[in-house]
Each structure stands twice: as structure tokens, then as C-alpha cells.
Amino acid sequence: MLNKKSLLYIFMLIVFVLGACAPAATQAPAASNVKELKILWAQWSPADYLQQIGAMYEKETGIKVTVVQEPWGSFGDRFNVAMAAGGTEWDMVVGDSQWLGQGVTAKYYVDLTDFMKSNGIDKSVTPATLQYYGEYPSGSGKYYAFPTEGDADGWAYRKDLFEDPANKDAFKAKYGYDLAVPTTWAQLMDIAKFFTQPDKKLYGVAIYTQKDYDAITMGVENVMFSYGGKWQAADNTVQGVVNSQESIDALQYYRDLYDCCQVPGLNNAFFTETNDAMIGGQAAMIMNYFAFFPALANKSTNPHADVTGFFANPAGPTGKRAAALGGQGISVISFVSPERQQASLDFIKWFAQEKIQAQWATLGGYTCNINVLKTDAFKNATPYNPAFSETMTFVQDFWNIPTYAKLLESTQRNLSAFVVEGKGTAKDTMDTIAADHTASLKADGVIK
């Protein structure tokens, strides 16, 4: 028989062991306790597709996934303000690529580097999308987002006009080569001029000109990057880089294209207006993000859907091709509990699988998965997928550091003044932008 003292010792030992085990049990993230995951995204079709992906995840795991959709106009404001307050209303956000610096430096996002590397997710997506949607700082090898909705600028064009024998003959007689999808920006200019026929209420192009947020910058970038222009050198220097001869020539090209061939009235145009120009039969070619091309391939929204083709950005004078990046990556919010973070990582791991990415693409999502992008199934799924697949290998982006909004404001203002208003010269404009960028970067300690 054990005496009372021994019983007390055994009781204390049991309590100690249980006590020692209990914290260990709560420290280990138990994702199974999470019944619902909430993802914030903008209000648009891809968010609906993600909701369908979420329904599949719920079917497999029992964890409900809700995609909270916020209109584009207030998406950034709502997210940033909630994060500043340490908000936990969402577990994940499919955030804009330009927010990455702010999200990382303000510690909104969980570091996904080890998670992505250990699960091979970093190798499953195209390098450019990993760099621009996930990596911060650029070249650091640190990842904070999984490339979710790849997007970039491309072109839609009227195949019937391009294939019309009379047009083909007239074009060849005038320019000395065959009328076809342009392979260089110079050819695109010729074609735009050729199709600018005001008496027929037809114009060569509809390109981005909107000043409000980032549209005209994205439009100019398409040409600027292809011409070899950049926003910064490797050491973040901007003087002599932003206002390089390549960038100046590219800006002059964009202005010339606007002057000669833009659909009249499109002086503050973004994705809606350029699509409308194609739907209304006013433009032979329009610039837009691939995410907005489904409306052009749909007969119920575009009477010219059957004769609308798509192509990727043409090459610059040296043969370089580039496209302004759109799209977003999914990040895990650092303010939610470790348990919810783990559940979010589990979802991303599941979502990143090739078979799920293939389904994401089938639904209409723009996957960044290398293998899925290469498949014939993907390329044949829509008329614009081949151009998209090609484009995602040469995307480039604007700054994504926290100073980006200040840099963008000056860029938008000056580009709009030169291209739309017709004020000043391309050189003056790029010199002013370079000076403004230098001042902003110095003020924020990015450069000395």
C-alpha cells in the first residue's frame, strides 16, 4: 500500500506531466480547429472563381473558404486601414503587387520563404511572377506571397479588318510588308495609322491614358520596358535611368501613338474604356490586361467576339519584349493566430498543386504555374490564353517599395501632361520624373 505522502507525490507528478504537456499541445498549430478561412480580394470575376476553388477545398477538408470581395476603388484603402489597426477579419489577402513593400515592412504579411521552398512552390511558378508577386526586396530570395492571379497587358485586335483582302493589299502597297499581327512596336504604329480612318469612324488604337491611379504609367511601361527603359538601376539610382534615351524614345512613341491613332475622347481611359472601344467597333487594336479579355471573347458582350484576336506585346527596337504586370499574389496576414496562419498555409499548399492550378485555369483564373501554362489544354482553353502564356515570361513591374505611391503620383501627373495634354517634351517629362523620384527616394532613405 502506498502511504498518503507517496500518493501526494504521484498526484503532483501527474499534474506536472499534464501541465508540461498542455502548453506543448496548444503551441503546436492545430489547423483542424479552424472551420472557416476568409480571403480578401477585389470585386471581379477571378474572385468568383477563387470562391469556387474554395468550395472544392471545403468539400475536401470541411474548412469553409469565404472570398470577401471589395470594389476596386476601395480595395486598397479598406485593406490598408484594417491592417494599420492590426485587423484580423481576414486570414489572407490577394493583394496588389505594388503593395508588397508596404505589406512586408509594416509586417502585415507572414514570411512564406521556408514554406514555399520546402514545398517546392517557388519552383512551380514562372520566375517573373514569383519575383514580382512574391519577392521582397527584389532579388532577396524572401517570399511573402504566392502568385495567384497572373496578369499583364496584351492586345486585342479585329481579325476581320486584318484579314480583309482589300486592307491587306492597301497596307502592303503603302508600307511594303504584309498586314499581320505586329511583331515590333514600329509595325504596330504603321498598322494603327493605317486603320485610323475618321470618315469610317474607325481608329487605330485605344490605349491607357487614365490619370487617377496607375493606368497611363502601365500603358507607357509596355513600350518603355520593351525599348530597354527601366525605373531604377540595381542600386536604386534613378537619375540617368528613368530619363535614359530609351525611356525618352519610348515615351515619345506613346505620345505619337496617342496623337495619331487614339480613339477620340479616350483621354482618361483604362480597362473599361479600351474594351468599350473594341466592343463599339471604334478601334482596330486595343491595349488591356488579359483579365479583362473574357468580355471581348464573349458574344453576349462583344458583337465582334468572333472576329476578335489577341496578341502579346511586340518587341522594341533591340528585339526585347516586355509587358506591364498586373495581377496579384496571395499572402497570409500576420495578425491572425498561429493556428489560422497554419490553416492558411495549408490552403495555399493545396491551391498551389498543379492539378488545382489546372482547375483554377479552367474556371478562368490566370494561373502562374509553369507546367499548366505550357499545356495545350490551357493554351486552347480561350483565344487569349496563348498570348497570355507568352506574356507571362516577360513581365516587368513598377516599384513595389512603400514609397511607390509617391513615385506613382509624380509619374502619372507628368505622363498625363505630356501624352494627353500635349505639354512639354518627352525629355523634359522624363527629366522631371527622374528628379521627383530622386527627391522622394532620398526623403524616404531608399537612396542617399
Next chain:
Amino acid sequence: MSADKGSSGKNRHLSNRAIVNLFIWPTLFLLIAMNVFPLFYSLYLGFTNYSAIARQAPVWVGFQNFSNILNDKQLWEYFATTGRYALMSVSLQTLVGFGLAMLVREKFKGGGILTTLILIPMMISPVVVGLFWKLMYNPTFGFFNFLLGFGNPSKAPDWLASRFAGQPMPGLALFAVVIVDVWIWAPFVMLLVLSGLKAIPDYLYEAAVVDRASSWFQFWRITLPQVAPLLLIAVLFRTIEAFKSFDLVMGMTGGGPGSQTELIAVNLYRQAFLGQFRTGPASALAYIILIVIIAISNLYIKYLNQSKGEG
């Protein structure tokens, strides 16, 4: 007796004082929480480098923000643009509003319906108005140019791009926005002037007719002085609103092309939101705008009081 009533009623009824308190305190609390506190807190933020998204406490920078604003040439340009906009917009609204009031003052068949129709623009959201005027200004299919006799879009004004026949025409976009603002708010001036016109006693005109006064003399010596106080109130309201103009401009031009329609309120929004979230400097700018508006309002009120005194 009354003391008994009071004590027995205390359990069943609230005293007058308690009822007064119940009405006053919630309102006062809401007023302090929603108006007074933000007013003073934003003033405090104007002296800091606070950003609403930085997750950092505000750091006191003294008058730095105010000094930066007052030394920023770009911002003074926006103030000048706003001044030009307010001057053009309020002047035209006053002229058109006065004219409309004189028109509908006369009794004629369908006058009531016409007055109601004239008031419709005021009832529509400025953003919606901006969007459909954008379509009307479109050089290819908008009917504004068509009404002006421009058939060929490449030889017509592109109003919101500040271009005429492809060539830059500075100021055109701002004037295009002014036209729309006048279209929306001239009826407001008309309403106030109309109420003033209807209050003018008939005997003043009858006496003028007996004295063989001309129509112009009647207008200059009777109508205008009698309506002046209400007209000044309309001008005061419209000037304050013109300095705060945001939604219409944002919907039509986004402040462009370049900075041609970048009114100070649009720029304030750009600094406070749109990715920048420069809350401290934006608060300082908001206070500078407030001071400008108060100064202009005081000038009007001074003239209003003078005009009342003369009347």
C-alpha cells in the same frame, strides 16, 4: 403636498431636468465624438508625420507640414486652379440662376413643370452627372460637339483632353467641368433668387410704373437690391462648395489631363488616400483649405450684413 407628489412621482416619472438631460447628453456626446474630437484630432495630426497605414505612433514635427505646403509651388498651382474654377463656376451659376429665376417668376402655362424640370440636375449624384457628361463630351458620338456644329471629330474640341483639333488648348478641360457644375447648381441659385423675387411687394413696381421708371431702372433699383441678400447667401454656399469640389472632377477627369483640373480637394484626397496615406500632411492641407474658406466666407458675410443694413 407638492413635495409628496414629487417624491411619489419620482419612481414613476422622470423629472423635467432628467428629460432635458436625456435629450441633450446623447446628442452632445455624438457631436463631440463625431465632430469636435475629429476636428481637434486632425488638427493635432497636422503637426505630425502620421500615416494611417504605417502602424507607427504620430511623431510631432511642429509646423513642418504647414511650411512644406506653403512652400510647395505645385500646391499653389492647385489652389490657383481651384480659385479659377470657383470664380468661373460661381459667376456663371449666379448669372444663369438669376436668369432662370426671372424667367420662371412670370406666370405662364407649364411654368410649374418647367421649374421642376430645371431642378432635376440638382437631384442627381455629381458622380453620375460626371459620367454621362463624359459621354456627351465625347468627340465621336457625344452630342455636345454636334450641337456646336462640329461634325468631324478630328477637327473638333476634345473637351476633357484640353485639345482642339488635336492641338493643346489649355483650360478647356477646366471649362468643361465648370459647364457641368453650372448645369447642376444654377437651379440652386434660381431657387433662392426666386424666393427673394416672390417676396418683393408689388406696390414697389406699381409705384415705379406710375413714375414711368424703365424696366432697367426697376431691375437695378428694386429687383436687385431686394434679392441681393438671398443672392449673396447662394453665392456664399456655392463658393464654399466650389472650393470643396471633388466628386464631379474625379468622375470626369481624375484631375487631368496633367494637372489641369487638379483642384485642391482632389489633391487632398490623393495625399490622404490612393496608396499615399500621408495623413499628417493631408490634415495640415485640410486646415489650410478650411482657413481659406473661412476667410472667403467672412468677406461674403460682411457684404451680406452691409446689404441687409442698406435694405
